Amino acid sequence: MVKPSSSSSSTSQDALALFNSLRSAYSATPTALKIIDLYVGFAVSTAIIQVVYMALVGSFPFNSFLSGVLSCIGTAVLAVCLRIQVNKENKEFKDLAPERAFADFVLCNLVLHLVIMNFLG
Amino acid sequence: MATRTLGALVVLLLAITICEAASVFHPISDSHRSAASELFTQGSFDSLEKAYEALRSFEVLGIDKPDIRGATCKSVVEKLGSSESAPKDLFYALKVNSILKCGVKKEVLEGIASRLKAVVNGASSLLDIYYSIGSLVLIKDQTSEVDVLLADADGVFRSIKSLSQSDGRWRYSSDNPQSSTYAAGLAIEALAGVVSLASSEIDQSMIGKLKRDVSKLFDSVEKYDDGAFYFDEKVDQSPLSTTASVVRGLTALAAVTSEKLKVPGEKILGLAKFFLGIGIPGNNKDFFNQIDSLASLESNKVSVPLILSLPTTVLSLTKKDQLKVKVGTVLGSSAPPLTVKLLRAFSSGSKDASIIASQELKFDKESGYHVLDVLPKSVDVGSYIFVFEVVLHDSEDETVYTTGGLAQVDVFVTGVINIENAEISVLESDKSVETQKKLDLAGENAVSLSANHLQKLRLSFQLTTPLGHAFKPHQVFLKLTHETKVEHIFVVGNSGKKFEKILDFLGLVDKFYYLSGSYDLQLTVGDAVMENSFLRAIGHIDLDLPEAPEKATRPPSPAVNPLLKYGPKAEISHIFRVPEKLPPNHLSLAFLGLLLLPLIGFLVGLLRLGVNLKNFPTSAVPATFGILFHVGIAAVLLLYVLFWLKLDLFTTLKWLGLLGVFLLFVGHRILSHLASTSSKLKSA
Amino acid sequence: MEGSETSNGTTLRNAFGNVLSFFILILIGVLAFSIRLFSVIKYESVIHEFDPYFNYRVTQFLTKNGIYDFWNWFDDRTWYPLGRVIGGTVYPGLTLTAGTLWWLLNSLNIPLSVETICVFTAPIFSAFTSWAAYLLTREVKGAGAGLTAAALIAMVPSYISRSVAGSYDNEAVAIFALVFTFYLYIKTLNTGSLFYATLNALAYFYMVCSWGGYTFIINLIPMHVLMCIVTGRYSSRLYIAYAPLVVLGTLLAALVPVVGFNAVMTSEHFASFLVFIIIHVVAFVHYIKGVLAPKMFKVAVTLVLSIGVIVCCAVIAVLVALVASSPTKGWSGRSLSLLDPTYASKYIPIIASVSEHQPPTWPSYFMDINVLAFLVPAGIIACFSPLSDASSFVILYIVTSVYFSGVMVRLMLVLAPAACITSGIALSEAFEVFTRSIKFQLPGLQGISPVKAEETSSDSTVPLNEVPKTDKSGETLKERPSRKNRKKEKEPVEKPSIKARIEKKLLVLPLEGSVLAIFYLCCWVPSMCMVHCVWAAAEAYSAPSIVLTSHSHDGLHVFDDFREAYAWLSHNTEVDDKVASWWDYGYQTTAMANRTVIVDNNTWNNTHIATVGTAMSSPEKAAWEIFNSLDVKYVLVVFGGLVGYPSDDINKFLWMVRIGGGVFPHIKEPDYLRDGQYRIDNQATPTMLNCLMYKLSYYRFVDTDGKGFDRVRRTEIGKKHFKLTHFEEVFTTHHWMVRIYKLKPPKNRIRGKTKKSKSKSTSTISGKRSGTKKNPWN
Numbered sequence A: 001m002v003k004p005s006s007s008s009s010s011t012s013q014d015a016l017a018l019f020n021s022l023r024s025a026y027s028a029t030p031t032a033l034k035i036i037d038l039y040v041g042f043a044v045s046t047a048i049i050q051v052v053y054m055a056l057v058g059s060f061p062f063n064s065f066l067s068g069v070l071s072c073i074g075t076a077v078l079a080v081c082l083r084i085q086v087n088k089e090n091k092e093f094k095d096l097a098p099e100r101a102f103a104d105f106v107l108c109n110l111v112l113h114l115v116i117m118n119f120l121g
Numbered sequence B: 001m002a003t004r005t006l007g008a009l010v011v012l013l014l015a016i017t018i019c020e021a022a023s024v025f026h027p028i029s030d031s032h033r034s035a036a037s038e039l040f041t042q043g044s045f046d047s048l049e050k051a052y053e054a055l056r057s058f059e060v061l062g063i064d065k066p067d068i069r070g071a072t073c074k075s076v077v078e079k080l081g082s083s084e085s086a087p088k089d090l091f092y093a094l095k096v097n098s099i100l101k102c103g104v105k106k107e108v109l110e111g112i113a114s115r116l117k118a119v120v121n122g123a124s125s126l127l128d129i130y131y132s133i134g135s136l137v138l139i140k141d142q143t144s145e146v147d148v149l150l151a152d153a154d155g156v157f158r159s160i161k162s163l164s165q166s167d168g169r170w171r172y173s174s175d176n177p178q179s180s181t182y183a184a185g186l187a188i189e190a191l192a193g194v195v196s197l198a199s200s201e202i203d204q205s206m207i208g209k210l211k212r213d214v215s216k217l218f219d220s221v222e223k224y225d226d227g228a229f230y231f232d233e234k235v236d237q238s239p240l241s242t243t244a245s246v247v248r249g250l251t252a253l254a255a256v257t258s259e260k261l262k263v264p265g266e267k268i269l270g271l272a273k274f275f276l277g278i279g280i281p282g283n284n285k286d287f288f289n290q291i292d293s294l295a296s297l298e299s300n301k302v303s304v305p306l307i308l309s310l311p312t313t314v315l316s317l318t319k320k321d322q323l324k325v326k327v328g329t330v331l332g333s334s335a336p337p338l339t340v341k342l343l344r345a346f347s348s349g350s351k352d353a354s355i356i357a358s359q360e361l362k363f364d365k366e367s368g369y370h371v372l373d374v375l376p377k378s379v380d381v382g383s384y385i386f387v388f389e390v391v392l393h394d395s396e397d398e399t400v401y402t403t404g405g406l407a408q409v410d411v412f413v414t415g416v417i418n419i420e421n422a423e424i425s426v427l428e429s430d431k432s433v434e435t436q437k438k439l440d441l442a443g444e445n446a447v448s449l450s451a452n453h454l455q456k457l458r459l460s461f462q463l464t465t466p467l468g469h470a471f472k473p474h475q476v477f478l479k480l481t482h483e484t485k486v487e488h489i490f491v492v493g494n495s496g497k498k499f500e501k502i503l504d505f506l507g508l509v510d511k512f513y514y515l516s517g518s519y520d521l522q523l524t525v526g527d528a529v530m531e532n533s534f535l536r537a538i539g540h541i542d543l544d545l546p547e548a549p550e551k552a553t554r555p556p557s558p559a560v561n562p563l564l565k566y567g568p569k570a571e572i573s574h575i576f577r578v579p580e581k582l583p584p585n586h587l588s589l590a591f592l593g594l595l596l597l598p599l600i601g602f603l604v605g606l607l608r609l610g611v612n613l614k615n616f617p618t619s620a621v622p623a624t625f626g627i628l629f630h631v632g633i634a635a636v637l638l639l640y641v642l643f644w645l646k647l648d649l650f651t652t653l654k655w656l657g658l659l660g661v662f663l664l665f666v667g668h669r670i671l672s673h674l675a676s677t678s679s680k681l682k683s684a
Numbered sequence C: 001m002e003g004s005e006t007s008n009g010t011t012l013r014n015a016f017g018n019v020l021s022f023f024i025l026i027l028i029g030v031l032a033f034s035i036r037l038f039s040v041i042k043y044e045s046v047i048h049e050f051d052p053y054f055n056y057r058v059t060q061f062l063t064k065n066g067i068y069d070f071w072n073w074f075d076d077r078t079w080y081p082l083g084r085v086i087g088g089t090v091y092p093g094l095t096l097t098a099g100t101l102w103w104l105l106n107s108l109n110i111p112l113s114v115e116t117i118c119v120f121t122a123p124i125f126s127a128f129t130s131w132a133a134y135l136l137t138r139e140v141k142g143a144g145a146g147l148t149a150a151a152l153i154a155m156v157p158s159y160i161s162r163s164v165a166g167s168y169d170n171e172a173v174a175i176f177a178l179v180f181t182f183y184l185y186i187k188t189l190n191t192g193s194l195f196y197a198t199l200n201a202l203a204y205f206y207m208v209c210s211w212g213g214y215t216f217i218i219n220l221i222p223m224h225v226l227m228c229i230v231t232g233r234y235s236s237r238l239y240i241a242y243a244p245l246v247v248l249g250t251l252l253a254a255l256v257p258v259v260g261f262n263a264v265m266t267s268e269h270f271a272s273f274l275v276f277i278i279i280h281v282v283a284f285v286h287y288i289k290g291v292l293a294p295k296m297f298k299v300a301v302t303l304v305l306s307i308g309v310i311v312c313c314a315v316i317a318v319l320v321a322l323v324a325s326s327p328t329k330g331w332s333g334r335s336l337s338l339l340d341p342t343y344a345s346k347y348i349p350i351i352a353s354v355s356e357h358q359p360p361t362w363p364s365y366f367m368d369i370n371v372l373a374f375l376v377p378a379g380i381i382a383c384f385s386p387l388s389d390a391s392s393f394v395i396l397y398i399v400t401s402v403y404f405s406g407v408m409v410r411l412m413l414v415l416a417p418a419a420c421i422t423s424g425i426a427l428s429e430a431f432e433v434f435t436r437s438i439k440f441q442l443p444g445l446q447g448i449s450p451v452k453a454e455e456t457s458s459d460s461t462v463p464l465n466e467v468p469k470t471d472k473s474g475e476t477l478k479e480r481p482s483r484k485n486r487k488k489e490k491e492p493v494e495k496p497s498i499k500a501r502i503e504k505k506l507l508v509l510p511l512e513g514s515v516l517a518i519f520y521l522c523c524w525v526p527s528m529c530m531v532h533c534v535w536a537a538a539e540a541y542s543a544p545s546i547v548l549t550s551h552s553h554d555g556l557h558v559f560d561d562f563r564e565a566y567a568w569l570s571h572n573t574e575v576d577d578k579v580a581s582w583w584d585y586g587y588q589t590t591a592m593a594n595r596t597v598i599v600d601n602n603t604w605n606n607t608h609i610a611t612v613g614t615a616m617s618s619p620e621k622a623a624w625e626i627f628n629s630l631d632v633k634y635v636l637v638v639f640g641g642l643v644g645y646p647s648d649d650i651n652k653f654l655w656m657v658r659i660g661g662g663v664f665p666h667i668k669e670p671d672y673l674r675d676g677q678y679r680i681d682n683q684a685t686p687t688m689l690n691c692l693m694y695k696l697s698y699y700r701f702v703d704t705d706g707k708g709f710d711r712v713r714r715t716e717i718g719k720k721h722f723k724l725t726h727f728e729e730v731f732t733t734h735h736w737m738v739r740i741y742k743l744k745p746p747k748n749r750i751r752g753k754t755k756k757s758k759s760k761s762t763s764t765i766s767g768k769r770s771g772t773k774k775n776p777w778n
Helices: A002-010 A013-027 A031-057 A062-086 A098-120 B002-019 B030-039 B048-061 B069-081 B087-100 B106-122 B126-142 B153-161 B181-197 B204-219 B239-256 B265-277 B284-298 B396-400 B562-566 B585-609 B620-645 B649-683 C007-034 C038-042 C051-071 C093-107 C114-154 C157-163 C170-191 C194-210 C214-230 C236-255 C270-291 C294-325 C333-339 C343-347 C349-353 C362-368 C372-384 C389-407 C409-441 C443-457 C462-487 C491-506 C511-540 C561-572 C583-593 C606-616 C620-629 C649-663 C686-690 C692-698 C755-768
Strands: B304-309 B314-316 B323-329 B338-347 B362-364 B369-372 B382-392 B406-414 B418-427 B433-439 B447-452 B456-464 B475-482 B487-491 B493-495 B498-504 B517-526 B534-544 C548-552 C555-559 C578-580 C634-638 C727-732 C738-743
Touching: A013 C270, A013 C294, A031 A062, A031 B585, A062 A098, A062 C194, A062 C236, A098 B620, A098 B649, A098 C194, A098 C236, B030 B048, B030 B284, B048 B069, B048 B087, B048 B284, B069 B087, B069 B106, B087 B106, B087 B126, B106 B126, B106 B153, B126 B153, B126 B181, B153 B181, B153 B204, B181 B204, B181 B239, B204 B239, B239 B265, B239 B284, B265 B284, B265 B304, B284 B304, B304 B382, B323 B338, B323 B382, B338 B369, B418 B447, B418 B534, B433 B447, B447 B456, B456 B517, B475 B498, B487 B498, B620 B649, C007 C114, C038 C511, C051 C093, C051 C114, C051 C583, C093 C114, C093 C170, C093 C194, C114 C157, C114 C170, C114 C372, C114 C389, C114 C409, C157 C170, C157 C362, C157 C409, C157 C511, C170 C194, C170 C214, C170 C236, C170 C389, C170 C409, C194 C214, C194 C236, C214 C236, C214 C270, C214 C389, C236 C270, C270 C294, C362 C409, C372 C389, C372 C409, C389 C409, C409 C511, C561 C583, C561 C634, C561 C727, C561 C738, C583 C634, C606 C620, C606 C649, C606 C692, C620 C692, C620 C738, C634 C692, C649 C692, C686 C692, C692 C727, C692 C738
Parallel strands: B314 B406, B447 B534, C578 C634
Antiparallel strands: B304 B323, B323 B369, B338 B382, B362 B369, B382 B406, B418 B433, B418 B456, B456 B498, B475 B487, B475 B517, B493 B498, B517 B534, C548 C555, C634 C738, C727 C738
16 A cells, blocks of 8 residues: 555645545455555565665675565565455455465465575575 | 706716726625614514524624524424424524524424425425425534435436536426526535435536536626626526525535536636625615625635725825725635735726836735835826736635736826916907906906907916826816806817817807896816816906897796795685675664564554454364464474574474474364354354 | 256266276376386386486485485585585486485385486386376366376377486476476466465475476466466466465575575576566556546556556666676576577587587477377467466467477477377367267267277277277366356356357267267377387387497397496596596496596586597697696597497597687687598598597507498598507407597606616616626626
8 A cells, every 4th residue: 555655645636536545445445454464564564674774784695685585575475365365355266265265374374484494594 | 057067077977987997896894784784673583584694694794693592593493393394494494593503402303304305305396405405404514413314315416407407507397497597506506415415425427517517607607897797587586696596506516526616716706796896785685695695705615706905096196195905805804915016007098008117015914905105206197097916925825716817996096287377368359458367266266357249258277287297177167157147158178288268259149149248257177186176256257249139049048946846836825705794783783673663563553453353262172273273383483493593404394294284183173163153154 | 968967977977087087097107107118128227328327326325325415515526626516506306306215115115226216217207297297288178188188298209208217317307397387387377276376386396406497487487477467367366376486486496506596696587576576566456456446546557557667667677787787698508598599509519519409300390299299289279269377378388398499409308298288188179079079960879989988998008098088078178167167156267168068059070070080080190199109219219328239130239338448447447546538428437437537417617628628639748738637547438430339429529629629729620620521531631630539539440440441430530550659548348439548657757776676677688788788786
């Protein structure tokens, strides 16, 4: 939700209208999805901070940097996948139980972080 | 560098002058004794053969034996005692016994004797017979009461003789055709043993045959140009051991035969010279062969060689050295009364007329030298060949000793060469002297000249011997060295007494690589008999030569110092990766804190959204499963942390498998429960 | 006909079909395994050509010293004096697989030698490959096509050529990994479950471990994603299939030492990142589209798209900057030669010198995938009706792989599965059409084809098996969608059933034609193909180039010279002697003779190889100096002139000259060519006749037959009688195929002698000399 808000500051009226409609639309989303979105935002911002740090001091322990950023991005991506799957509006996954989706999500995260830990050295 | 080559040249020339023509042989001296005592160390007594060689050498040289009697005797006794020791072992054991006198019981010897006789009668190979006969002879020498006499001496004699070849050499056994001189030596010694062991007289015809063989053998003797004779073996034996074996055989045979063997005395003397000429051999075997055969030559019945030796062959005219000659046996014991004549002496270059009249050397009792106190006036600096004659006083010594007639010795007479009117000068192209400097070649000079490429440099001096004759040294070199270490060496030629060298720079500019600047001059005059040889810097000359045309040859690069070339190389310094620079700590910590912000934001957001645990199961069983599920996940994450900190991959995977099964189980339970509730919820 | 059948009958037939297809799969696996055993039967159970020997050696090391020593194994037996870090420079997948197999079997108390495992790894994995192909094709076009594709891939010659028993090379497992990764990708794409996405990443990890060809995957999948997006087929399943794959896959790939940071640094991987960003933008757009009202969306699109475009431009600029900054534009030589077929021959002679990096010829296409070459277009057409994500992926796969195989012969291997899949689809589709038309012609005959199915499926030859199988495919294809419909509503898969009904109306062919066509399709073509494949497997592709045979009028000749030579080396040379040969024989020398080599088949150091090439193409003395500076003791050359073994060092010699000349300019190729052609007869240039390789190859060759006739070059050699001054021949094998030379030691300059030896010398001399001699003693 970062981009539209940031752009809205710079642009004109309809952008504001867009922003309002966005907010209204978003407020309709159930809490679980909001939590996931929050989680995604958390992960992405962490990744961004790390990238900034790398840009400042250089990427010497490159594997640490990679694992840090990629773990954040990975968790974000996985969370997005989870969100897509448990989303009620999404008709593709009607028959996929959200619990099943959550189990997959947990498994995927575990694998991801095993790799991360291994790569962290 | 050039000086080094010159030095090498001098040494080489000296070596040649010594080597050519007749050289001097010195009898066995204390140098041999010291060499023996350091050659035969304790390690050289481990086998009886070695022990014998060492002991024999010590005995001959008159050194008191090291204290190895106990151990050696012990091994001797047990060798002799054991019934299956080979003839060779017995042979050496008995030889050691004959030196060390370790009391061996007579029964033992009898047993050995009987065994050996059986061997002798049965044996076909020369070596067996040799060792057995030798052993029997030794037993005979050591004890009288053991019966060692051979019943069938003639048969044994023939069986050995049947191995002889037409040229006087022998075969090792009847079935190998290879004939060798070494074997001949052994065979002759064995035959001598047979003769000495014969119970009845061997018939003289066979002994005559044997003597003919010996003389045939001596026809095949080889000769060095300095009068040294030796026997050579094409296969597997060095000349030394071959000659030694022949000498042993010869002396043994001469010891047992009634009348003299007819071997020319100069060959005996040649053999002696050969052994003496070896100097001091490097290993025990050679040393023993040399000493042993010299000892047997010392006391042989054919003819004892007398060696004429000079303590020094370099006589200095300035120090008024006397010519000393010593005549003695090979082992250095004194000779019977005799007189030494200096027949002639002529310079080694020209074999023409003698320069001195024949005269007698007078014998000096206490030193044992024959001395010619003053050299005749006619002897000048140079290298000469003196011819001596040794005359024995009483005639029956003639039969015992051999002096080899005339002895040629080359002698160096050194003296101070005087150098006169040496001068160096720079000439114009038209021979007119531009600058001229006198040189004192006896002392230091530092002349400084300067010339251009149109001028010439002339160096001239005179060399005369004490008697005023012209003297031509081996080396007269003039060396010019540029500052850039480029060297040019010129040979200074002579006409009569006058030595002169003219360097025409005009012709030499190319040879000098057009290098202008100061050249150091160095004069070398050297000879073996010149006591005041010198290698002397005589100043420098500044040349200014024309500019080099582009096609001129470049001066050679200065010769690299061999120490740099072959010496240790410079150590390789390894380059390691420079460690990456790490950011300052506070910055990192600041970012760590910054990283906490999103987390806080996350938590705050959770609170604002109101995180709902409402569909966390309320009933007991699923709740426990739910708790277990979260605990499981926490455990896995903890395991990851451990893996990061210390564990290795495989242990991690093992634990992960266990946790995974557990997690799967509880997760399935809780999630299925949730699903059912939610579906119920939906249906309801 | 679905309508005519009761549901339980349908389920029964499904169960029956599943069981049947299961057994058919087993049979296909057996076929795939057994058709690759010709090499063992005809020759023996031996490791084949060059690289397999290195893999075999590495596997031995792994099984002996364990995994950790393997990871940091510094091998000092090769690339003397540099050595090579094996653990960091090999693709460990194959080795680890075989090692795990060995470990499993031994822990089950089945004592098999490492060599046996290595020999049979490839056939086992080819069976796996056929199953993976079945799964993949089933995901695309139903079980019938899957079974056909599996049967085809089990016996396609170009895959057999790389996976006969004993060819223990990376491709053996890599192809399985490739197909399986694609299967999981398609599976994830169809189901859209994170679970399969994880598996997909793991399979990709295995592929990265196994083969450098993983870049094909990591470029092909983004291409497909991009294509889907462009053609407006974006779905959130696509996102789930792709985004986790990129993140996880990149991380996992970075775990493999040989890849390491290249997974994010080199531009083979940049495409995936670019598409990663694009798909996020697209996903975001879709999300917005979902939540917003259309008119608002109009506004949003402008904003979002503008920002997205800006971001994309920025990223592209960054990427371009990176690529431009890195040397060789960030692409490794082999990849560049993929894009530009003439690149290698222009710039990297080493890559060009490998025969399997050359572009293939048309006959090789027919040889390697004979009938499939004609079925592929039909398959592509079949994929277009209907076009689903999966089938579009297959189309993309076949097209790209055709291009790559056109660039490099060895990539024929990547083409093979694609060709099999498409032609399997084609066969089954056509078959479905014909069977249906028959059934329509005579409804009474319905029972026949299943009956025929039973009695033909009992015997095990595959082409006949296709009858029931494809017959089943008729149903399964029609059943699956219905089942899918029951499971989940899926528009793209909804289509085929409808399409099928429509087709049934349209496509009604005359009876005889269809019967003939079925006969042709199911018996004639496959059996022809079968015959060809078996012939190829038996004759063409199962020769282990280490043992050679030749049929002549007086029977069979076996040339075992290589092993003879290596055994000689291992028995008659010091343990730390260095053996120099052209790099082809490096692996074998280290593996079989256990001697240190200078260069080997892992051509990572061009200069080092060029040094050896220079030595081989220099005159004897210069070569001796080069070898001596490398501390070489023995030189090994392979020479086929006596028995007519064409791939010997003389035929490779021009490459030595080129590679050497590439680094050391004083070696010039024209010096070795007489007006442009390469010859070794008396017309050859003096440089050629004096170079080391010529001398070592033809030394004493004239002694064999009076005139030195080279059976490979079919000419008499130019220089017949010559001597070697710096090398001495120490061993030549029975058929002269391998010749080993020893470097003579340098000449002594100081003649030092002790007194004793001096006495010996004089004694020997004095024998010859007559008259008086100088006494050596003083």
